[in-house]
Structure formats: C-alpha cells, structure tokens
Amino acid sequence: MESRERRAHLTRYLILGIFFLLFVKIFYLQVLNYGFYKQMSDKNRIRLIPQPAPRGIIKDRNGKQLASNRASFTVSVIPYEVKNLNHTLSLLSKILKTDYQELSKKVEEAGLKSFPPVKLQQDLDFSTLSQIAEKSEELGGVIYQIEPIRQYPQQNWASHLLGYVSEISKTELEKLARLNLRQGVYIGKDGVEKKYDEYLRGKEGCNFLEVTASGRVLGPLKDKIPEEPLPGLELKLTIDADLEAIAESVLSNYPAGAIVALDPQSGEILCAASYPGFDANMFLSTLTPELWKQISTAPNFPLIDRCFQGSYPPGSIAKIIIAGAALEAGLITKETRFSPCHGFYTFGTRTFRCWKPEGHGQLNLIDAIAQSCDVYFYQLGLKVGIEKIANSASNCGWGKKLGVDLPDENSGLVPSIPYYDKKYGTGKWPKSLVLNIAIGQGEFLTTPLQVAALYAALGNQGIMYQPYIVKEIISPTQRLVTTKNIIRQLPFSAKTLEILNQGLQEVVHSPEGTGQIARVEGIKTAGKTGTAQNPFGLEHAWFVGYAPADYPKIAVAVLLENTGHGGEFAAPVAKKIMEAYLKQVVQMVQN
Amino acid sequence: MKAFNPKSWDWFLVGSALLLSLIGVLLIYSAKFNTVSLADKELYIKQTMWLGLALLVFLVTKEIPPKLHEALAYFYYAAGVLLLLLLLAFGATKMGATRWFALGNFNLQPGEIMKIALIMALSRFLVYSKRSPRDLTWVLISALLALVPVALVLKQPDLGTSIVFVVLLFAMLFWAGLPYYFLLLLITPIFSLVTAFHWISWGLFFVALLVFLYHLRPGLWFSSFLVITNLACGVLTPLVWHRLHDYQKLRIISFLNPGNDPLGAGYQIIQSQVAIGSGGLLGKGFLHGTQNKLEFLPEQHTDFVFSVLGEEFGLVGGIILLAIFALFLFRAIGIAYKSRNRWASFAAWGIASYFAFQIFINLGMTVGIMPVTGLPLPFVSYGGSSLLVSWIMVGILQAIYSKRYEY
Structure with a gap:
C-alpha cells in the first residue's frame, strides 16, 4: 500500500505537470499572442467590400470634359458562396455570352474558395442584368454592383494623349506593390491616364461586412465605420x-x-x-485578347502617339x-x-x-x-x-x-x-x-x-x-x-x-x-x-x-x-x- | 434503499462532475445559439435531457455494490467483446467507420461500454494473479486482455478508442506495481512504431532492445512478447500506414504541420487556436465569440467545445475549468488509493486514468499540442453516450467511495 500511495502522488504530480503544460499553451495563445489571434479572428469574420473611387475628371484648357465617369453594372462572383461552380459559370457564360473557360480562369486565379468577389464582366447592359436577376435562385454567390466606369465622350478622339484605363495586370500588380492595389482595380495604361494615374486614381473606400464561415452575410459590421472612397483629382490640360x-x-x-x-x-x-488612333472606351470591358493582338500588332501602329x-x-x-x-x-x-x-x-x-x-x-x-x-x-x-x-x-x-x-x-x-x-x-x-x-x-x-x-x-x-x-x-x-x-x-x-x-x-x-x-x-x-x-x-x-x-x-x-x-x-x-x-x-x- | 447519508458521498467528486456537465450544457447552448437549423439550436435541451438520464443512471449505479461488478467482471468483458464482434458484422457505417448500433434515436457505442468492461476485467485479473517480479506471464495476459478489444476497435476503425485501451492497460500495470523499467520496456513497441519509417534507426533501436533484454532477463515469455511486438510494429507500421483511411493520415500529418493545409485537415486546429487566442484574458463574453457564432469553429459543440469556452470566457474561464478537472481527478485518485478493497482500488484507478487521458487528449488537441483524435471532453462535450458512460463511472467511483473502508 505504501508503494500505491507513492504512485498515486506521483500521478498527481504528473497531472499537475500536464495541466501546467496546457496552461502554458493557453497562456501562450491568449496572452502572448492575443493580438495575432484577434486579428486572425477578425479577418475570418470581416469581409471587406471595396468601394471604387470615381476617377478624376480630365478637362481641356477651357473646362471642356475630355474624360469623365458614368455608372456601370458589374457582375461578380463570390467563389466561396457558390455551391456548384461549374453549373453557375456555364449558366453565366450563356447569359454573358462569354467563354466558359475565360470565366473559370478568372475564378481559379482568385482561388476557388475565396471570399472576395471576383469580377466577371463589367458594364452589363440592362437586359443582361435582368436575365441574371431572374435566375438569382440558381446563381447563388453571384452579385452585381454599381461602379463608376471611365468614359471618353468622343470616340477615337485624343486617344493617345488621354490614354486609356484598364484592369491592372499581374505584372503591374507586382511592380506597383508599394501602392497596395487590389486585383481588379483599374489603372491608367497610357497617355495622361498613365502618367498622372496616382492623382486620377483616388483612393478606394471600404465597407465592412460580418460574415459566417459559410460566407453568409450577417450585415454591416457594427464596430467599424465604413471608409468612404476618395475621388481622384481633376486634371486641367493645356489642350484646346x-x-x-x-x-x-x-x-x-x-x-x-x-x-x-x-x-x-x-x-x-x-x-x-x-x-x-483607337477608341479608349474599348479597353474598359470588351477587350478580348484577340482584339488586343489585332490592335497592338496592326501594321499602322494605332497605339503609337x-x-x-x-x-x-x-x-x-x-x-x-x-x-x-x-x-x-x-x-x-x-x-x-x-x-x-x-x-x-x-x-x-x-x-x-x-x-x-x-x-x-x-x-x-x-x-x-x-x-x-x-x-x-x-x-x-x-x-x-x-x-x-x-x-x-x-x-x-x-x-x-x-x-x-x-x-x-x-x-x-x-x-x-x-x-x-x-x-x-x-x-x-x-x-x-x-x-x-x-x-x-x-x-x-x-x-x-x-x-x-x-x-x-x-x-x-x-x-x-x-x-x-x-x-x-x-x-x-x-x-x-x-x-x-x-x-x-x-x-x-x-x-x-x-x-x-x-x-x-x-x-x-x-x-x-x-x-x-x-x-x-x-x-x-x-x-x-x-x-x-x-x-x-x-x-x-x-x-x-x-x-x-x-x-x-x-x-x-x-x-x-x-x-x-x-x-x-x-x-x-x-x-x-x-x-x-x-x-x-x-x-x-x-x- | 438505504436512508440518505450525506457523509457517504464524495461531494467534491460528484459536485465537480455536475458542475462540468452544467458548463457543458451552457457551452452547447452558446455553440448552437446562432445556427439556422432549429434542431441544432435545441441541442442543449437534448443534452440537458441526457444529463437528467445520466444522473438517474448515476443514482442507480452508485447503489450497486462493487463486489457485484467484481464478480461479473469477466462476464462484462465477454459481453463487451461480443458486442464489438456483432458491431463489426451488423453495425452502422458512417464516414468509413463502423462505431455504433443504431437503436432508434439512440446510437449504442460498444466501444464506450468496452472501456468500463476492460477496466473491470483487468482489475479482476490483476487482483487475483500472482505477480512475481521474475515471472511476467501476468503482464502478458493483461496485455492480451487489452489487445483483443484494441484489435476489434482498430478494425472499425477507431484509432482514438484503441489508444484509450492501450493507455488503460499501462495505467493498470502501473497501479499493479510493475517496476518502472518494465513499463519502459512495454513502451518500446511505440518507439518501434515511430522509427519504423526509417529502417536503419529502427534496426539500431531493435538491437539496443535485444541487448537490454539479455541484460535484464525478464523471463522468456515476456522477452519473446517484446521481441515479437517490436518486430511487428517495426515491420507492419509502414504497411498499416498505407491501409489507414485518408482522413486518419491527414489528421496525423496535419497535426505535425497544421499550416500545411489551412483549408483542409489543418483547418480545425488553426481555427480552434484562433478562437482560444482571440478570447484573450477575459474572453469575448457569453454568446459573443465570433469564431463560435459565425461557425468558423469546427465541431464546436463536441470535440472542440473547449475552444468555445476559451473564446467566450478567456484565460480566466480556462483556468477555472482546468481547476475543476484537476479537483475531479485528484478526488478520483484519492478514492483509488484509499479504498481498502483491492479490486475496487484497481477499478477506481482505471476510471481515474480513463478520465485523465480523455481530458489531456481533448484539451491538448483543442489547444494544438496533441493530434486531432476525435475524443470528446468528458462531461462537457455534446454526446449522450459519452455523458452516460462518464456518469456511470462517477457512480462506480461513488459506490467505491462509500464502501472504501470495507475489504
């Protein structure tokens, strides 16, 4: 019995030791690394919805508008919320009249289980939009937003000078890493739009939504004020x-x-x-790789100023x-x-x-x-x-x-x-x-x-x-x-x-x-x-x-x-x- | 029925178990507070009803004299093994594992019953066997008693429960007074298991074992048992590994490196730690754990229930829970060594070790220092079988306590 009591005591010390180990780990998680895990849990539950900033207006020397913005409808998909991606994308490709492969490539690049919306097509016309709205039951996880989009009032006009805007590319995203830009933002790619992009771009705002693990949106986050977008600056050109x-x-x-x-x-x-020249409006939404190739390799070099x-x-x-x-x-x-x-x-x-x-x-x-x-x-x-x-x-x-x-x-x-x-x-x-x-x-x-x-x-x-x-x-x-x-x-x-x-x-x-x-x-x-x-x-x-x-x-x-x-x-x-x-x-x- | 005698009760033991069960109901309520499904929302009611039933069963169990269990110990064991065999033949299969009989609304898990049966049978055997330090046949027979259900449970397959059986065996041998170095020798198959994937280190280890055995001479049977099991572990492990279910492999791999696959098997471990860590010192408050209510926590009402506590009640809540568990375990150990009846002492010891192991494994898993084994947290996790078995064990402990002075 003596030995039994000794073994019992030994076991109690062992238990205390293991409990202490558990305590140390909990202390490590909750006290030493509280900040990190708090941030992780916020990252889990908070979805950032970027609010695009209207791009700065470009005017001529007499105040005439050369580039402005108009409202456009953009359809995006939240991959995480889509139950059957194949079905959703093939239905969308029919409605949007685009290639299924192209849509699925966009989603794959963003990640098949990612939360942030992936832009599929910009500047939808009204009938396409209503077709999507009709099928909303089948198209869970597909959303559409109003966004300001660049507009050049005159087609094929001063296009070299003004340049054009287009979705940021992967290489540009890496090159401009210091600017902390998001995939899918529009940046100036030529002319004044490129040279003065940092002024024209403005600053995106942000809405904060609370979401569940399955991506269900509970509503705007109560303890965080939405950030309003800052419009880009206006440029007045020397051009008449x-x-x-x-x-x-x-x-x-x-x-x-x-x-x-x-x-x-x-x-x-x-x-x-x-x-x-070229129509700068074309770079906004409808530019297909074939069209780009056609323009950029045309024998009369329309892109050269x-x-x-x-x-x-x-x-x-x-x-x-x-x-x-x-x-x-x-x-x-x-x-x-x-x-x-x-x-x-x-x-x-x-x-x-x-x-x-x-x-x-x-x-x-x-x-x-x-x-x-x-x-x-x-x-x-x-x-x-x-x-x-x-x-x-x-x-x-x-x-x-x-x-x-x-x-x-x-x-x-x-x-x-x-x-x-x-x-x-x-x-x-x-x-x-x-x-x-x-x-x-x-x-x-x-x-x-x-x-x-x-x-x-x-x-x-x-x-x-x-x-x-x-x-x-x-x-x-x-x-x-x-x-x-x-x-x-x-x-x-x-x-x-x-x-x-x-x-x-x-x-x-x-x-x-x-x-x-x-x-x-x-x-x-x-x-x-x-x-x-x-x-x-x-x-x-x-x-x-x-x-x-x-x-x-x-x-x-x-x-x-x-x-x-x-x-x-x-x-x-x-x-x-x-x-x-x-x-x-x-x-x-x-x- | 005897008259109620408060002095015969171990109030700390029963009280802490009751407290833990109530905390469990509370956490389950919080865990399912925000779900859409009404059935899930009412899980805490179900758990409360289970608790009521468990308490009734406890009241009955505590009246059964330990000597009756002692007499029926082998019968329990045989019945348990039979149930396990029947299970393999007729049980319900879910997610590639056959773990229970579906009896209407109730799932009977023979594995849970076998835990109690094994404790009783091992106690019975160890009390009556001749335990000489030279002849270790008794150790071998104990091991066989444990390995039969281990094999049957592995066949289901249920890795967690089989590990529980092995641990029970060690705990009982320890209580029987087996010298520490023999215990160490008994653990050698585990080393073989670990080194098996690298055959040079396994070979070196195996040679060292042979030298050690030659020097100690613990008897022919025991020595050959060790040699055979080590050989088997060393040679078979790689083969068994390939036969494991993918989810089991993933669990082991993701435990070793949870960041490896943050959306797959490592997800549970990471999210559980995020929940606990983001709770901080005082927690986010009851029903306000975002990891919990937004369902980032997997299995938050069952295996990972401690993360709910950690997130909503913080370090303070965690310490209180650990303290209650410590009190419970200390009382159970006290019953084991104070009991004069030898069988009762073994049985109480087995039960105490069972609880200790489940608690360590579960808490260790939730905080990320143990692999995900799927063992529930006793009293706290949602689950009728587990709660019922736990309270039966408390009943047995209480029965032993009230008769602790009888030989």
Whole structure:
C-alpha cells in the first residue's frame, strides 16, 4: 500500500505537470499572442467590400470634359458562396455570352474558395442584368454592383494623349506593390491616364461586412465605420479641345500623321493629334485578347502617339540648324553665296540632287532657306562639318527627350562623329555623309514634338520651354498649377536668330518660298517645309511654323506620313491649325 | 434503499462532475445559439435531457455494490467483446467507420461500454494473479486482455478508442506495481512504431532492445512478447500506414504541420487556436465569440467545445475549468488509493486514468499540442453516450467511495 500511495502522488504530480503544460499553451495563445489571434479572428469574420473611387475628371484648357465617369453594372462572383461552380459559370457564360473557360480562369486565379468577389464582366447592359436577376435562385454567390466606369465622350478622339484605363495586370500588380492595389482595380495604361494615374486614381473606400464561415452575410459590421472612397483629382490640360478636334479631323484624311501645336511663350501643348488612333472606351470591358493582338500588332501602329513616340527624318526642317551653326561659327553671313545650283551637286564621284531638278541658281542664305535649296546646303554642310552640325542639333534639343509629362517619349537621334566612328569604325566613314546630314536626311531622327519645340524657341528669342500637357491638378481644397519651365536657350545669338527668322518668314511670304500655302491672312507667319525621303513609299511631308512671326502665340508641327511634298501637303494643314487658333485668340482679346 | 447519508458521498467528486456537465450544457447552448437549423439550436435541451438520464443512471449505479461488478467482471468483458464482434458484422457505417448500433434515436457505442468492461476485467485479473517480479506471464495476459478489444476497435476503425485501451492497460500495470523499467520496456513497441519509417534507426533501436533484454532477463515469455511486438510494429507500421483511411493520415500529418493545409485537415486546429487566442484574458463574453457564432469553429459543440469556452470566457474561464478537472481527478485518485478493497482500488484507478487521458487528449488537441483524435471532453462535450458512460463511472467511483473502508 505504501508503494500505491507513492504512485498515486506521483500521478498527481504528473497531472499537475500536464495541466501546467496546457496552461502554458493557453497562456501562450491568449496572452502572448492575443493580438495575432484577434486579428486572425477578425479577418475570418470581416469581409471587406471595396468601394471604387470615381476617377478624376480630365478637362481641356477651357473646362471642356475630355474624360469623365458614368455608372456601370458589374457582375461578380463570390467563389466561396457558390455551391456548384461549374453549373453557375456555364449558366453565366450563356447569359454573358462569354467563354466558359475565360470565366473559370478568372475564378481559379482568385482561388476557388475565396471570399472576395471576383469580377466577371463589367458594364452589363440592362437586359443582361435582368436575365441574371431572374435566375438569382440558381446563381447563388453571384452579385452585381454599381461602379463608376471611365468614359471618353468622343470616340477615337485624343486617344493617345488621354490614354486609356484598364484592369491592372499581374505584372503591374507586382511592380506597383508599394501602392497596395487590389486585383481588379483599374489603372491608367497610357497617355495622361498613365502618367498622372496616382492623382486620377483616388483612393478606394471600404465597407465592412460580418460574415459566417459559410460566407453568409450577417450585415454591416457594427464596430467599424465604413471608409468612404476618395475621388481622384481633376486634371486641367493645356489642350484646346476645339483645336484638337480640327487637327484630328484633318489628319484622318491622310494615311497617318501627327500634328503638335505649342504655345511658344510657355510650352503648353495646345493640341497633339496622332492618326490612326483607337477608341479608349474599348479597353474598359470588351477587350478580348484577340482584339488586343489585332490592335497592338496592326501594321499602322494605332497605339503609337506619333507626336512624341514616333521619330522621323526631319528633312529640310533641319536646314535651319545648319544655317544657325554656320552663322554662329562666323563661317558665313546672310549674304554668302556658293556655287550656283543646277539641280545637282557633284561630290567626288557621286552626284547629289536638289529637290528642284531645274536648279535654283546662285542664292544667298535667306533665299536658300526660303527656297530650301539642297545644293546650297550641301556646300554649307561641307563647310560647317558634322561636328558643329551635331553639336548645334543637340543644343537645339534634338536627340534627347524633352521631358514632356507623357509616357514613353522618344529621344530621336542626332548622328555625331562618335556615332559614325562606332557605326563604321573610327575615321572609316565617307565624308559625303555630311551632305545627307545637311539636308536632314541620313540617320537624323526627330519627333514632331521636338520639331515644334525648336521652332517655338526660334520664334521666341531662342528660349525653349519644356512642353507639358497638364496645366492644373485640382483637388477639392487646392489647385496645383504647373509652372512653365525654360529647358534651354538655343545656341544662337540674337543676330543669328534675326537672320534665321527672316529666312523662315521668307519661306511663307516670298513669292519663291516653299511654304506659301501656310500663309495666314493678315498675319506675319514663319515656317519651314520638309520632305523626308522614305525608302518604303511616298515621302513624309513636314511643315513647321509659328505665328505671328514677331511674337508667336502658336507653333505647330505637321507630319504626314507617305503623302508627298511638305510645301504642298503639310503647309495647308499647318495653316488651318494656326488660323483656327489665332482667330480664337483674337476673339478672346476682343472680348 | 438505504436512508440518505450525506457523509457517504464524495461531494467534491460528484459536485465537480455536475458542475462540468452544467458548463457543458451552457457551452452547447452558446455553440448552437446562432445556427439556422432549429434542431441544432435545441441541442442543449437534448443534452440537458441526457444529463437528467445520466444522473438517474448515476443514482442507480452508485447503489450497486462493487463486489457485484467484481464478480461479473469477466462476464462484462465477454459481453463487451461480443458486442464489438456483432458491431463489426451488423453495425452502422458512417464516414468509413463502423462505431455504433443504431437503436432508434439512440446510437449504442460498444466501444464506450468496452472501456468500463476492460477496466473491470483487468482489475479482476490483476487482483487475483500472482505477480512475481521474475515471472511476467501476468503482464502478458493483461496485455492480451487489452489487445483483443484494441484489435476489434482498430478494425472499425477507431484509432482514438484503441489508444484509450492501450493507455488503460499501462495505467493498470502501473497501479499493479510493475517496476518502472518494465513499463519502459512495454513502451518500446511505440518507439518501434515511430522509427519504423526509417529502417536503419529502427534496426539500431531493435538491437539496443535485444541487448537490454539479455541484460535484464525478464523471463522468456515476456522477452519473446517484446521481441515479437517490436518486430511487428517495426515491420507492419509502414504497411498499416498505407491501409489507414485518408482522413486518419491527414489528421496525423496535419497535426505535425497544421499550416500545411489551412483549408483542409489543418483547418480545425488553426481555427480552434484562433478562437482560444482571440478570447484573450477575459474572453469575448457569453454568446459573443465570433469564431463560435459565425461557425468558423469546427465541431464546436463536441470535440472542440473547449475552444468555445476559451473564446467566450478567456484565460480566466480556462483556468477555472482546468481547476475543476484537476479537483475531479485528484478526488478520483484519492478514492483509488484509499479504498481498502483491492479490486475496487484497481477499478477506481482505471476510471481515474480513463478520465485523465480523455481530458489531456481533448484539451491538448483543442489547444494544438496533441493530434486531432476525435475524443470528446468528458462531461462537457455534446454526446449522450459519452455523458452516460462518464456518469456511470462517477457512480462506480461513488459506490467505491462509500464502501472504501470495507475489504
């Protein structure tokens, strides 16, 4: 019996030991890790229902709406609440007229037992919606919500500039991890929508619902106040919608092209049209992978904004830089003449043609600019040399990004001695290359925006402002106004600028000038034509100009792909734009 | 009927059991308070009725003299084994396991009855067997007595109950005074079980065992029994593992790593811990446990009833429950060693060990330090059979207590 009592005591200690162990574990759970488990239990019972924020409205410089929001119905499914997923999705695919596989892929990506609603289709029309409502008995776990959705009032209009919004992709979700975005949110993917996404997006709100383990919603959570969505900020652009409309409609008569207009006094982009374009509304709901492929690989690149993402040989537009460089170097005066033009120029064994086969005769600098004589500039180019031309072009802002507030700007290309050394081997390249450079051919590449910015500066005492598109960011409490920003002074003295200006005015006003069609009635206009050779077909037609020439209010660059001579095709387009804008300015002044 | 004599009652024992049963009803009420199904909502009423019945049975049982049980012990055992055999032939199958006879509304679980029968039979055998330290045949026979129902219950299969039988065997041998190192030797098959999946370590272990046996010389029968069981465990375990039901494998795997499969088998363990942990010091309040009322807790009225308590009454509630259980177990152990009748002492000991084991396993499972075995928490968990058997055992303990001075 003694031993029995000892064993009984031993057992009691054992029991105490095990109870202590249990106590330690309970203490660990309830005291040491209380916070963690409390959070876990809240996460279990609280379902967050995101409340999308209306995206900021985009307006033009005069307050006209360019992008707004409208209400749309979105159908989503809560995978956890669906009893028979196959049945539900196949029924939905019939009603929504979409592919069953596509729907089930969306659900699988989110997780077959997940609580948060998975968006299946946005922007349902009313009849589809009522079909779903009729079948609500069969479609347990399927919900529809009203959401603000992006709307671009005019289709195919300023689409490059504004860009578009679309559902965030997996890679973007990872890239923007710091923003803590939710799957299924819409973000700007191009243009202003992309560049200013953080302002436009706003902040999603949140409703808190209490749910059971099976996903039954008991109602809003009592101890938590819903978070209201914060609408995105309003943007006021520098764009003039009327001018943009004119530019867009003119452009649609040509195979492809771009029109950029700037305010030379500030760098504000007054219009920026690129053709062909796309309907930004299409990216919201109906964009299928096939359609996307069709758009993104189309031979005429509708997604490229030709104004600043496309680069082209400048052609004769570049002559002003060669002239400027020569004047600055003191190599010539405005009266300097070279051997007369007989329609061609012979260098070594090769013959270089002038655009005018019958020749220009012997011209001074002003007339050579006005008539765009190639032979004059061949000789001038030889005199100036590649190094000075390249320096001058770089200092005019070519070959570099301007830093416009739009995504994926192209920098263009200014061929220089190091560039040729690299391409052909040091010193191994033919000296005749400079002849091509002198008339803006060869490897030279510029964007229409760079061209417009250069000529805007030429008309504005050589001061170049950084082009920009967003004029103001407006929040309910304050407005943030973009300040104009001088990015460079052209590498030309006032005297040189005066000569260049004179030449550019002669282009339009001289009876021999190549750009006479661009003349705006009653206003001194300056400009330059360009015809860029293109190995794939007709030449690209250029015209760039500014008006009034003495104190320009607008500088415009027009590029028409595969159309022909700049003076013939691009100049009248430029005239239309300048005229329309100046008429408006005059009206405003009169009022 | 004798006149009522309050001094013959172990008020602490019966009182704590009653308190635990009432706490059980309360927790079941809370567990099903928010369900949609009306039948589920009224489970606490059912449990109350079961409790009433159990108390009646207790009052009867406590009047049965222990000596009668002693005399009938082998009969009980034979009847229990017979029931288990019949069960295998005719029982109702649910979720791949055959555990009970469906008798109208009542499910008779022979496994539960066998627990009492085994305790009584082992007590009877151990009281009358000659227990010499040299000849360990008695240990072997005790083991056989336990292993017959173990085999039958495993066939159902019901892993939890079979483990209970094995534990009862050890507890009884311990009480019979078997030296500790023999107990250790008896546990060796479990080591074989664990090492079986890695045959080199099992081989090393087996060789060590042989050396140990040669040195101790605990008798031929005992030695060969150990060698055979260890061999069997080592060789058969991998084979048996493949024959286990998937849900049983999952339970074991998910116990070892609950985070592995948070939506599957590990879900219960995780949600139970979340419930307890989020209760904090004082709990979320009666009927306000969100894990409980929103049904994130699995089996919250049966196996995981302690999580309801932990969530709604916090650490304080948990400590109180542990204290009541400790009091109950201490009283039961006291009855075992104070009882002068040897059979009664063994029986009381067996009952005490049975309760202790069920409590540890269940609580350990709910807080996540034991695998999910599906053993209910005595007195507290919902379930008529369990409550009835528990109160029968309390009745036997009370009977033994009132006659503790009789030889």
